[in-house]
Amino acid sequence: MPVVDVDPDELRYLTGHDEKDDDELKSDLFDLGLEFEGWTEDDEFQLEFAPDRLDRLSVEGVARSLRYHYGDDRGVDIPNTNSADWTIEVEDQPDERPYVTGAIVRGLDMDEAALESLIQLQEKLHATMGRKRAKGAIGVHDLTMLKGDSVTDETGKSITYTSADPDEATFVPLDADAEMTPSEVMASHETGQTYGDLVADFDRVPAIYDAIGLFSFPPVINGRRTEVSVDSRDLFIEMTGTDQWTIDHMCNIVCYALAARGGQVEKVDVSYADDAPGEYAGKTLERPDFSVRTKTVTHDRIESILGVSLDSREVIDYAERAGLDATETESDDGVAYEVEVPPYRVDVIHPLDTIDDIGRALGFNSLEPTYPDVSTVGGRHERSRLEDAARDALVGLGFEDLLNFHMINEVENFERMGLDPDTTGGDVVGQTDPVTIQEPYSEDYTILRTWALPSIMMVLENNTHRSYPQDLAEIGLAAGLDDSENTGIAEHRTVAAALARTDASYEDAKARLQALADAFDKDLETPPTVHPSFIGGRAAEVVLDGESVGVIGEIHPKLLIEHDLELPVAAFEFRLDALE
Amino acid sequence: MKRPQAQVAVLQAADAQEDRRIDDVAAEADLKPEAATRAAFELEADGLVSVSEETLEHYELTDEGDRYVRESLPEQDLYEAAIDAGAADGPVQMGQVIGASGLEGGAVDIALSNYARKAYGSIDSGEITANQDADPGSDPEMLALEAVADRRVDDADTDALDQLERRGLLDVREETVRSVQLTDDGVTALMEGVEAAETVDQLTPEMLTSGEWEDVAFTEYNVEADAEDVSHGKEHILRQTANRVKDTLVGMGFSEMEGPHADAQFWINDCLFMPQDHPARTHWDQFALAEPEEIGHLPPDLVERVRSAHKEGVGPDGEGYHSPWTEDIARGMDLRGHTTSLSMRYLSGHQVGELDPPERYFSVEKVYRNDTLDPTHLLEFFQIEGWVMAEELSVRDLMGTFTEFYEQFGITDLEFKPHYNPYTEPSFELFGTHPETGEVVEVGNSGIFRDEVLTPLGVDCDVMAWGLSLERLLMLMYGFEDIRDVHGTLCDLELLRETEVIR
Known part of the structure; x- marks a missing residue:
């Protein structure tokens, strides 16, 4: 959720409500959906709000909302605009970043607070609507430092949005003392290193020129010549991006904020050349567009x-x-x-x-809550009823019901269970190609588990200090790749159980499995099998009503040692749907 | 006076002058210790004996302690080597001394730290000196170790014992020992004569079939005595909570949904009118899958309607988003970040066929978020999700439904804070009063699905929906502080065993 820092004194000044103390302001802001999160180091309110009202990303916007809330303002307010004197000529601009917009605001008398607010608004808009400058980037310039060539008549002036060779064009960027090319900025300037990736693949990079030369390298950095300070009275605002609507509306939000500071908005013509890329070739747009x-x-x-x-x-x-x-x-x-x-x-x-x-x-x-007068019949899903019935049966057999994560890593799921992760296919329970996660947050969670016994073994490992017997069971999700499914994944519920006790044996596990099979009226057979997780000669397939659905046996001592267990474990695992 | 046989035996074995251990009394009376204990408590209840308890400490050597007592303490070895190297006369290189001492690995650190502590000498800048006056031969810790090994703990110095426990050379176990002594009333009773009553401890099948049970008296038990611990299976606390929620919702007329945990972004995000470049889509940080990367099939007509809702909007004044939209992104596979993907599948008619109003559906299922693990956040958690479909629904219906639901869990005074979700309008965050602390806490998120969500799905009535995390509800209701103790492989079996069941 966006956070905006707002000076309460500024808020009182801009709303004209000097009488409001901090607590009243906080309460009024809460009513508007702006939550007080704490104080900043500079004694400003830190306000958090839902990311819809991006017009509230500055103290001016917050103050405007409060004035409506207080009833001081009503209805739609459109600032006055003067007609255009300046033009942004658009020609040979990069295909990848074809759009530009702009506005001029004159007669500002900015103090530190107003300048800071403008910088904050710019940053916050970059982070939200501008999608970290990829979709839209804002440049604000001191108008008096720009020299516009006359284009059409004696008075009209212009700047040009175009493209430049990243290794030839030069300018002095902000926070630098020497001329640099865009390539040098991207390689060695701090801001260039942060945002250079946005244009690194371009043959020619976005560039804005006035009559003197290059003064902005959007969306990366502005030139030092036109840097805005508290002494700047007239500002030229330009925005470039990949979507005209988005930058036009970012521009509107900035213009409204500056108008609230007493600035006079002046239109700018955006004139796309006939052969310019994008959907506005040959058209001239008058900006800012304050139409409702x-x-x-x-x-x-x-x-x-x-x-x-x-x-x-x-x-x-x-x-x-x-x-x-x-x-x-x-x-x-x-x-x-x-x-x-x-x-x-x-x-x-x-x-x-x-x-x-x-x-x-x-x-x-x-509003008074009402219970809707709508009648429906409720019910559980068949699968969840079956799962609950099986869980009840396991609990009745003395198992503690567990709830483990469906995500796990290859080592726990395969290697520590004695399975080879590179062996594919076959009918060894657990040995399925796993669903894998892209760029996992943690190396502990890189795949979906293909079976649940590894999770139970981990719980046993983490609870060796707790009293025995530990008879543990879990019914939960397991999954594996499967081309025949639309999602490419076969998801199923698996029933896993383990008996960890000083005298745990195959027979103990089978007795409980038999009881479970009987409870669901299934015919159980256990033909011998070989499974790397179990002791040879003490492992069997779980065959329910003639279908092989799982495995049962005594866990192999090498797995017990691997999991720091000092007593035998007998276990079984099979597909829940076999009990249907 | 007539008393049960066991009580008579205990009375006779007990002494009026001194405490006798119950184990000794039991041996003399030829009773099992438990029977003697029970009889003693019964006699105590009648004032005939007094029962006292004391806690005894048992010391046992650990493997490491056992090794030292057979050989020597590492610091003793070090001292010996230091003296041999002439460290009593001046500093000697430590490496040389350690080499000569034969100490290796962790034993070196142990020797060095204890050497200095016991003032066997000093260690400074890699050099070691030995204190001529030190007397490792009579080291109190070694003496105490030997005392424990020889079962002469009473001879050992208690400070030394504490030190040995800290060093991990000793384990201390506590045992409760009970003793009985005759009271004056007990002595009087004995003098007046006590006879054994004809009583039986255990009712047997033979007694029942023979009819003998009619002629015997049954031993009275101390029915207040503690019984042994019985371990038992129990449904997981979160499952119990989930079932409580499911019961409540079924009772309110909701049917349960079911569907894939791993699904296309189309169902997870695009149907929900989440623009493909919206910060929320990265904010939720859903797990994208490397394999499989894409879903096999999406219904093409629905894909087109969803694309159109994103790009052109819905209705004459709908604008849609000014964001790129591609089917490639929609086809990408994720672990679902919310179960609303199920709601989308159900509402689209592709899961259980076309739905006609009215309908109520819910699920209490797992969702996955690529978030940081901390006491209140898990990478996997359960989401409670529910929706109501009807011809016309208002925010008041939404408020009424959720007020009813949360009241079932003791959460009252529900407040509705207007909120923003890309998929609902109006949207509300739900706040309720914590049943224990009285604090106002967030309990869910809700709203009425936008036309941009419903129209592409072919739904032309109103649908209101809400969601919250089951873990949050559990923590609110039962005051858990760290969700990791409960959910996942780091769970503590003791906590699960001891947690109160959900009613």
Whole structure:
């Protein structure tokens, strides 16, 4: 879940509610779904929230939500924008990163707190919507340091989003003192090493030029020339990425935050060359795009989801309190609303999402729970009933029921049981090709177990200090590769049991297996077999109603020594479905 | 006065002046020790004898201690070698002394640490000196070892015994020994004469068939005495909890689902409207499989509808995600990170055929997350999952259903905190009051499935769903602190044996 650091003083200043103390603010924020997680080193609130409202990734966005919550603001608010003076020319940009957007914000009077907030917002957007800069990356520049060539007329200025040879283009990146090529940045600059992978495979890397030269190498690093400081009053914001909608909306969130700081937003034309890659070739986009989106939602649906009766006036009121605008209209399904969604709301992608907003404004916890008047007949699954019946029978025979992990590693599953992991096929119980896990978190858990006796042996090994006898059993999942299954995996429930006692013998195990077979009215035969986990001459196949379904025997002494056991163990394992 | 035979024998064997061990009394009275103990307690209850208990310590040499007592302590060997090397006159190279002493491996460290502790000399910068005045020949630890070996523990110095126990050379076992002594009432009773009653200990089949049982008196037992420990099988505590949950849900009209643990991402994530590049998909850190890598077959029409929901949205105002979507990723095999994959299979009609409202389904099954193992998180745990399908459902129905469910487990005052899930809207985190501590704790996550989930599955009514971890419920209900003691191969059999059963 995203976390945002917010200075409570800033929050009081931006909401205009100086009278709120820290505890009141925390409680109000909790109502909005922003949970106080603790204080930062700089005495800021650390707030955690669900990853839908990415417009709250800065103190400005949080303050805006609070103002709606307090009723200070209502409905959709669109900042004023001045018309475009600057153009981003897009030509020969990398196919892999074809999109760019931008905006200008003028007249800022930023203090340290405002600058920090902007940097935090940029980082948080990179981490979330920007997918660690792969999908969208933000560059903010001091506009006064840019020199724009005139393109169309005397006043218009431009920068160019294009591509560059990573070994030829040069610029001085942030946190550096000398000219470097993009390749050098990726090889030796700290930020370059972190983000260089995103463009390492490109023949030509993304590059932004003004009349002076290269000033940004997105998505890796900006140039030092245009670095933003507290003295910067006018900012040029550009974003590049793999999806136009995503970067446009990241841009909207940043522009709303800066407008809340008193900045004047100015449009920028994004002009794609006729032969530019991507879906906007030959088109000019005016950005930021502050147009509202409209979702049509019926009155009936609002009432059926919330389970309450409302009149239109209430619906419109709740919508406005949520920062939306709603207009009553008629539809095929009766009364409906055209709900307008502001340009910073990236989470509203369906009419249903506006009902959630209305519900939140109404206060879900004020609703009275009702038990649905819907009648159904319940029941257990056949497989789980069988499993329970077998487990009851084992417990009745004195076994302690175990619950082990289905994940295990090759060593425990095969080698420590005397099986050869490289031997495939055959009908030795446990000797199945295992389901293997990609990049396992721990080397203890690399496959799904092919049988359950290894787990029981591990429990015995870990409990040698506990009193004996230890009669242990488990019914659980085992799995192996199987081409004939749609998933490529045969999963089955296995019944495994072991008797660890000073005089444990084959006969003791067989007596219990026989009792189990009798309980399920199965005919048990135990023809001799050879299995590496058991003592030769003391191992048998478990044959139930004529079908070979498992193995029984006395565990081989070399396995006992391997598991630090100082007494004999007799054991059996077979497929649960044999008891059906 | 008439008393049972065993009591008479104990009374006669007991002494009024001194405590007699029950074992000795039993031998003299020709009784089994348990019978004599039982008789003694019965007599004590009537004030005829007093029973006292004392705890005796038994010392036994460990294998290491046994070896030293037959040979010598490693520090003694070291001292001898040091004296031979002339360390009494000045520092000598340690390596040389150790070589001469014949000590090897772990014995070297043992010798060095005890050498210094006992002031046999000093060890500094790889050099060793020997204290001329030290007297390893009368080392109190060696004397104590010998005393234990010769069963003369009383002669041994107690500090030395403690030290030997710390060094792992001795094992100490405690044993409770009971003794009896006649009370004044007991002496009086004996003087007045005590006769053995015609009693029997054990009712036998012969007595029953012969009718002899009618003529005998039965020995009275001390029915309050402790009985021996009986080990017994028991269903695993988590299974018991799972069954309690299953019973509750079946009682509420839910049917149980069943399906694969390893499944295609399509069923686990894509049907749930989780965008393929969403942080939550990595956040859940599901286990991807190296083998098998891909599912064999996915229903092509459903795949197309799911793709379309992701890319174009559902309904006239639906937008979908601005994220890439490929069938290749959807085909990839994972261990399921939630059992909602089963819900998707059931709702799609591909598991048990088309479903018509109303329906209620649940599962209490394992899920897998690539998370860090700690006292409250496991890589595998049980998820309780349930959903209700009906023509029209509201958030109030959702609240009512879950209030009812959690009340069955003593969790009341349920609160619904609006939340975000990619697959439900509205969504709620559920908070409840802990039955023991009164704390407000998170108990689950819930919501009404989005149209983008249901429409591709061919469901045109409402479905509300919720999930929580069974382990969390268990920990809340029974106060376990480390889930690893219970679940997995690190489990403690003692804990499982002693845990109270679930009612």
